[in-house]
Structures are given as C-alpha cells and as structure tokens.
Amino acid sequence: xxxxxxMKHRGDAGNTHAVANYMRLAPKHGHKVAVFGTPIWYVPELxxxxxxxxxxxxxxxxxxxxxxxxxLNEAVILDRFPRDKRLIMDTDGMYNPVVTVDGYDFxxxxxxxxxxxxxxxxxxxxxxxxxxxxxxxxxxxxxMTFYGYNPELQLHPSKAPPKQFDILHLGHNWWRWREVSRExxxxxxxxxxxxxxxxxxxxWWDAPPPEGPAAGPEEAFELDPERLRRLRIExxxxxxxxxxxxxxxxxxxxxxxxxxxxRRLKHLTLKYFEIFCADTIPLLMLDADHAEAVYGPAGRxxxxxxxxxxxxxxxxxxxxxxxxxxxxxxRHLVSHYSYDRRVQELFAVLQN
Amino acid sequence: MKxxxxxxVDPWVRSVASVHRLVAAGRVLRHEIFVYGxxxxxxxxxxxxxxxxxxxxxxxxxxxxxxxPDMPHLARLLDGIPRERxxxxxxxxxxxxxxRLEHDFNHLEKLDGHxxxxxxxxxxxxxxTILQPTLxxxxxxxxxxxxxxxxxxxxxxxxxxxxxxxxAWASKDYGAAYVGSNWQRWEQVRRFLEAYAPLRDKAGxxxxxxxxxxxxxxxxxxxxxxxxxxxxxxxxRLAVEVRDGVRFDEVVGLLSRARFAPIFHRPLxxxxxxxxxxxxxxxxxxxxxxLMLPRDFVAAIYGEAALALVPGNDIAAHLxxxxxxxxxxxxxxxxxxxxxxxxxxxxxxxxxxxxxxxxSAKAEGAR
Numbered sequence: 001x002x003x004x005x006x007m008k009h010r011g012d013a014g015n016t017h018a019v020a021n022y023m024r025l026a027p028k029h030g031h032k033v034a035v036f037g038t039p040i041w042y043v044p045e046l047x048x049x050x051x052x053x054x055x056x057x058x059x060x061x062x063x064x065x066x067x068x069x070x071x072l073n074e075a076v077i078l079d080r081f082p083r084d085k086r087l088i089m090d091t092d093g094m095y096n097p098v099v100t101v102d103g104y105d106f107x108x109x110x111x112x113x114x115x116x117x118x119x120x121x122x123x124x125x126x127x128x129x130x131x132x133x134x135x136x137x138x139x140x141x142x143x144m145t146f147y148g149y150n151p152e153l154q155l156h157p158s159k160a161p162p163k164q165f166d167i168l169h170l171g172h173n174w175w176r177w178r179e180v181s182r183e184x185x186x187x188x189x190x191x192x193x194x195x196x197x198x199x200x201x202x203x204w205w206d207a208p209p210p211e212g213p214a215a216g217p218e219e220a221f222e223l224d225p226e227r228l229r230r231l232r233i234e235x236x237x238x239x240x241x242x243x244x245x246x247x248x249x250x251x252x253x254x255x256x257x258x259x260x261x262x263r264r265l266k267h268l269t270l271k272y273f274e275i276f277c278a279d280t281i282p283l284l285m286l287d288a289d290h291a292e293a294v295y296g297p298a299g300r301x302x303x304x305x306x307x308x309x310x311x312x313x314x315x316x317x318x319x320x321x322x323x324x325x326x327x328x329x330x331r332h333l334v335s336h337y338s339y340d341r342r343v344q345e346l347f348a349v350l351q352n
Numbered sequence: 353m354k355x356x357x358x359x360x361v362d363p364w365v366r367s368v369a370s371v372h373r374l375v376a377a378g379r380v381l382r383h384e385i386f387v388y389g390x391x392x393x394x395x396x397x398x399x400x401x402x403x404x405x406x407x408x409x410x411x412x413x414x415x416x417x418x419x420x421p422d423m424p425h426l427a428r429l430l431d432g433i434p435r436e437r438x439x440x441x442x443x444x445x446x447x448x449x450x451x452r453l454e455h456d457f458n459h460l461e462k463l464d465g466h467x468x469x470x471x472x473x474x475x476x477x478x479x480x481t482i483l484q485p486t487l488x489x490x491x492x493x494x495x496x497x498x499x500x501x502x503x504x505x506x507x508x509x510x511x512x513x514x515x516x517x518x519x520a521w522a523s524k525d526y527g528a529a530y531v532g533s534n535w536q537r538w539e540q541v542r543r544f545l546e547a548y549a550p551l552r553d554k555a556g557x558x559x560x561x562x563x564x565x566x567x568x569x570x571x572x573x574x575x576x577x578x579x580x581x582x583x584x585x586x587x588x589r590l591a592v593e594v595r596d597g598v599r600f601d602e603v604v605g606l607l608s609r610a611r612f613a614p615i616f617h618r619p620l621x622x623x624x625x626x627x628x629x630x631x632x633x634x635x636x637x638x639x640x641x642x643l644m645l646p647r648d649f650v651a652a653i654y655g656e657a658a659l660a661l662v663p664g665n666d667i668a669a670h671l672x673x674x675x676x677x678x679x680x681x682x683x684x685x686x687x688x689x690x691x692x693x694x695x696x697x698x699x700x701x702x703x704x705x706x707x708x709x710x711x712s713a714k715a716e717g718a719r
Binding site: 070079 | 424427428431
C-alpha cells in the first residue's frame with residue numbers, strides 16, 4: 001500500500017521525524033510512505049511526491065495549525081481518496097471539547113474556533129485518531145500511538161559527541177514558559193553553582209517569533225530572556241530533526257517538558273521517545289504515574305515534578321544508577337513502542 | 353433543473369455579472385440556481401446556499417485557484433455531490449498546455465503558485481465534463497460552452513431603429529469608454545488611444561475604468577511581470593480620464609455615457625477564442641461597440657452584421673466614419689443585438705447547460 005501523508009513538514013519539528021521513520025520502515029512491510037510536496041534540499045532522506053495517483057491512502061497529520069495545502073491540490077487529493085481512504089491523525093488534541101489548562105494553554109481559544117476545527121475534520125471524514133494514551137474524550141475518535149522508539153537511532157556512548165552541557169532542554173518555547181519559569185528555573189537557581197553549562201535549544205528562547213500574532217497566541221511564546229541570562233542559560237538556535245538525538249547527546253542530562261494541554265490530554269509526542277535514543281539521562285516533567293504509563297515502572301524514577309533540584313543533582317552525581325534506569329526504560333520502549341509495531345498498526349488501520 | 357454554481361463572486365471582478373444574469377434567467381425559466389457560500393451583503397440578488405441537498409448539477413466556474421472554496425466546504429462539495437453531477441468550466445484556458453503569447457499566459461507558477469499540470473489535474477478531479485467558453489477548445493476533452501451571454505432585457509436604452517439610436521447618440525459625456533483592468537491589454541489599448549487622438553476634440557474624452565491604468569503596479573514590477581504596462585505620459589497627453597474599477601452593476605451605465613465602447617480581448621483569449629462577460633455585455637450599453645477582435649471570431653460569435661463594427665487596421669478612419677454616418681453603424685449594432693438575443697441569450701445557455709449536465713450523468717453512468 002502506498003500512503004501519502006499531508007502535513008506541515010518542517011525540518012525542525014517532531015512529526016516530520018516520526019513520518020521519516022514510517023518512510024524508512026514501510027518498505028520492510030511491503031508499503032511506501034511519502035509526504036505530499038516537493039523535496040526539501042536539507043533533508044534529502046524525506047520522500048516527497050505530488051503524484052497523487054500513485055497512492056492508495058492519505059493520512060492527514062494535523063497539529064494545532066489549520067494547515068491547508070493549495071486548493072487545486074486539495075481537490076485532487078479529495079477526489080483521489082474517498083472518505084474511507086482518508087485517515088486523520090490529530091496530534092494536538094484539536095478534535096476535543098475546549099480544554100484550557102490553568103487559564104493558560106488551550107487546544108482552542110473558544111467555542112467558535114473549536115467549531116471551525118471540528119467542521120473541518122468532520123468534512124474530511126475518514127477515521128480520526130489521536131496520539132494519546134488516555135481514552136479519547138470524543139467517542140468517534142480512535143487511539144493510535146503514532147510515535148515510536150527506534151533503537152537503531154540509539155546513540156552508543158562510544159559514538160556520542162563530547163559532553164558540552166550538564167543540563168539541556170531541547171524543544172521550542174511553545175507553551176513551555178509557565179512550567180519552565182515556575183518549576184525548572186527556581187530549581188536551577190537553587191543549584192546553579194553546582195552545575196556546569198546549561199542550554200535551552202529550540203525556537204523562541206531568545207525572542208518571540210518575528211511574525212508576531214500570525215505565529216500563534218502571544219502567551220504561547222511568553223519569555224523572560226533576562227532571567228535566562230542571569231542563570232547563565234545558553235540559547236543556541238534550533239536544530240533539524242535529524243540532529244536532535246546527537247544534540248541531546250551533548251548533555252549529561254536532558255529535561256523533557258510538554259505543553260500543558262497535551263500533557264493534560266495525555267498525548268504522546270515524538271520527544272517522549274527520541275530523548276531515550278540520545279546518550280543522556282532523560283529527566284521528565286511528568287508525574288510519576290504518567291511516566292510509568294508510558295515508560296513502565298522504571299519511568300517513575302525519572303519523574304521530576306516535586307523534586308527538580310534534588311533529582312538533577314542526584315543524576316549528575318550518580319550517573320551510573322540513572323543509566324541503569326534508562327536502560328530499563330529503553331527495554332520497555334523496544335518491546336512496546338517500536339516503529340515496526342507502529343508501522344504495522346498504521347497499515348492495519350488503513351487496510352480496515 | 354436545480355443548479356449550484358461554485359465560484360468566488362466579487363462585485364468588482366471576474367464573472368459576477370454573468371452569474372447574476374444566469375441566475376435571473378433561471379428564475380424566469382423556473383430553474384433553481386444558487387451560488388455556493390454564505391450570503392453576501394454586497395450581492396443581495398444572488399441566492400447563496402451551503403445546503404447541498406437536491407442539486408441536479410454543481411457547476412465549478414474556475415478562473416483563479418480560490419474559485420474553489422476553502423475547507424471544509426471543498427470536501428463537503430466533492431464528497432457530497434457525485435462526480436457525474438459535477439461540471440467544470442475552465443473560464444481562462446487553464447485546461448491546456450502552457451501557452452505564452454506576447455506577455456500573456458495561462459499558467460504562471462510565480463503568480464499563483466500553480467504549474468500547468470496542477471490545473472489540469474484539478475479540473476480532472478472536479479469532473480470529466482470540462483467546458484471552455486470558446487467555440488473551438490484545443491483539447492478533445494474540452495467542450496464548448498460559452499457561459500457568458502447576452503441579456504436583451506438588460507438593454508439600457510432599447511432602440512427600435514438605427515435612426516432613433518443615432519439621434520440619441522449625438523450627445524455623450526465621453527467619446528469612448530473602456531471598463532476593464534490593465535491586464536495584458538495595454539498594447540491594444542495604446543493602439544486604440546493613438547488612433548483616437550486626432551478625433552478627441554470632435555468625439556470627446558476617453559474614459560478608462562479599471563485597476564492599474566495610472567501606473568505600472570509595484571507588485572508587477574517586483575514579480576517581473578510584463579503585460580501590465582501603461583504610459584502615463586500618453587494618457588496625460590490625450591487627457592484620458594482614468595478611474596478605478598466600477599462595480600459589475602455600473603459597467604453598462606458607464607459605457608452608455610460614451611459614444612464608443614471598444615472591446616479588447618487579451619492575447620491569450622484571442623488565441624483560444626475565449627469569450628468574456630464584456631464580449632456580450634458591451635452590446636447592452638447605449639454606445640457603439642468597436643470590436644477590436646479577429647474578424648472570423650466576430651462573424652462566428654456576433655454574426656456577419658457585426659463585421660461592420662470591426663475597425664480593421666485603420667481605427668481612426670473607422671471611428672471618423674461612424675461619427676459621420678452613425679446610422680449605418682447603429683444598424684449593424686441593432687442587427688447584432690438581434691443575433692445575440694437569438695443565439696446567445698442566457699435562456700439558451702441554460703438549455704445548453706441542462707443538456708451538458710444530462711450528458712455528463714449519462715456518460716458517467718455508462719462507465
């Protein structure tokens with residue numbers, strides 16, 4: 001089966017990386033995956049196609065941006081793939097009631113915006129799947145993990161780059177600031193003199209997007225660069241998806257955060273898995289139960305909330321202990337979240 | 353017949369006038385014709401709907417890419433109306449190989465983001481019945497359907513005789529008026545204006561109504577697009593009155609204030625023999641049309657009498673003669689109006705469309 005993926009593809013975004021894994025593994029199962037569009041020169045391994053007739057199914061991967069391809073192309077895709085040959089991956093929980101977390105992060109700003117989204121996804125039809133580990137709120141929605149763990153990408157310590165940072169956070173400043181400023185920065189303040197270099201790598205850690213409101217809600221990019229500077233936190237520029245694991249491996253510890261609304265909806269993201277491919281100790285801003293639900297019992301030990309400062313110092317001081325925990329989590333991921341399994345799930349859903 | 357027109361309607365541009373006339377003709381003939389979309393306060397006479405129930409045919413009137421509605425509407429349309437009940441009209445010759453003529457073109461990716469093959473695939477996605485407003489489509493899959501028409505009931509000033517028309521024509525605000533935007537027509541407009549210059553004092557001022565006649569627009573300069581040219585010095589020398597575009601329902605009124613109303617077709621349209629709203633609408637004005645068009649096209653569309661309205665190479669002599677012997681020319685206009693009323697009415701268009709819709713359904717059924 002040939003599957004065409006329609007998505008906003010960006011070299012520095014997680015979903016692109018996930019789809020790249022499907023592309024890589026699909027031929028092993030007799031399938032093919034390509035993204036609708038034209039090749040991007042800096043990610044030559046991503047396969048693109050605009051020859052819609054060569055595909056049997058279409059998968060729309062939606063984030064929180066109502067991405068739309070050009071109308072002429074859209075007509076061709078809609079005609080080629082009837083509703084029963086379309087699958088919608090709702091990766092940012094848009095096909096839900098309005099969910100607002102602490103008056104801050106939200107999936108929809110209001111009911112009108114939600115209605116527009118629902119109408120759009122309903123019109124596209126097909127099946128709607130959410131990348132959550134929780135039961136979907138809407139009974140019409142199915143669940144599909146979508147993201148996976150690829151042990152082949154795991155970077156062996158002997159091949160890892162030299163450690164430059166003690167602590168790294170890799171991810172964009174998109175609905176992260178409240179958690180970072182209330183929980184992570186106070187902990188770093190507490191232990192700053194006992195820790196070496198710290199970096200936050202990603203977009204918008206130095207300034208909000210230059211596009212202004214067109215980039216998204218202002219609150220999503222909240223930031224206090226001066227506070228980061230005082231804490232001697234470096235903010236290098238974002239890296240491409242194919243450099244994420246290597247970049248994470250330049251730090252002894254990587255902190256994983258997730259935007260609040262997705263954490264509330266228990267949505268998975270690619271970061272959940274790629275952080276365990278890096279030669280680093282992942283520490284998770286997930287409560288222990290949530291961490292266990294994804295990573296197995298060992299995941300509890302990597303949970304940060306409530307003891308951020310202590311755990312960061314503990315991991316720096318007892319790396320071998322934490323490496324054992326990480327190895328245990330990786331075993332869990334291999335048996336439960338391999339992309340091989342993901343690819344089979346996807347094609348099973350598409351075949352049905 | 354219950355017909356759904358799918359297109360973007362704008363009171364200032366493209367085919368909005370023809371859409372109105374088609375809808376009006378439908379009312380008279382007891383067809384139900386709707387435009388897809390939410391009601392538009394600027395176009396109160398068009399019935400809009402997003403309810404797809406019960407339509408015999410959806411007609412996609414395609415000029416620009418955004419004639420296809422945004423999501424979720426596009427999916428609702430293509431999923432909700434079966435292919436055999438969809439027809440596409442390629443108004444601007446997109447469903448052809450890429451054509452370049454002078455500076456004109458039917459596809460230009462840097463302008464609208466779409467290459468020729470994307471247009472081709474989109475048309476084929478909408479329907480197997482692809483119509484073009486020309487008498488002679490180039491491709492076998494393209495079928496002739498002129499879409500635009502002549503609405504005798506909308507004549508501003510019906511004249512029974514050429515004498516009556518000529519008498520009423522003696523005094524006008526303008527010598528000549530043209531309504532249309534500066535898009536691939538400057539060379540023809542320039543030629544007309546230069547020929548008109550010696551007659552200006554005798555015939556009156558020229559009025560050019562449309563976008564971008566005053567200056568070559570910045571966006572065209574930035575994109576390196578030719579064919580949107582103008583010559584402000586020439587316009588000033590000839591004291592041409594340049595004004596912005598007018599609403600579709602003011603066009604005939606404005607043309608009626610002039611003695612002459614030239615009809616220009618852009619090079620691409622001349623090549624493909626495409627008609628436009630203005631091809632027919634100009635004959636509704638109380639003005640003498642000047643057909644700046646190929647003679648064989650004129651004979652085929654307007655009838656033999658209209659050949660008298662084609663100036664040929666000596667535009668100045670043609671206009672001067674018309675000023676001297678207006679009855680002769682008005683006689684040609686009245687004959688042409690009769691021809692248009694007989695062969696190109698909107699009632700005729702609806703009959704043709706009904707037949708095409710039935711053919712489309714039958715062909716799909718046979719498949």
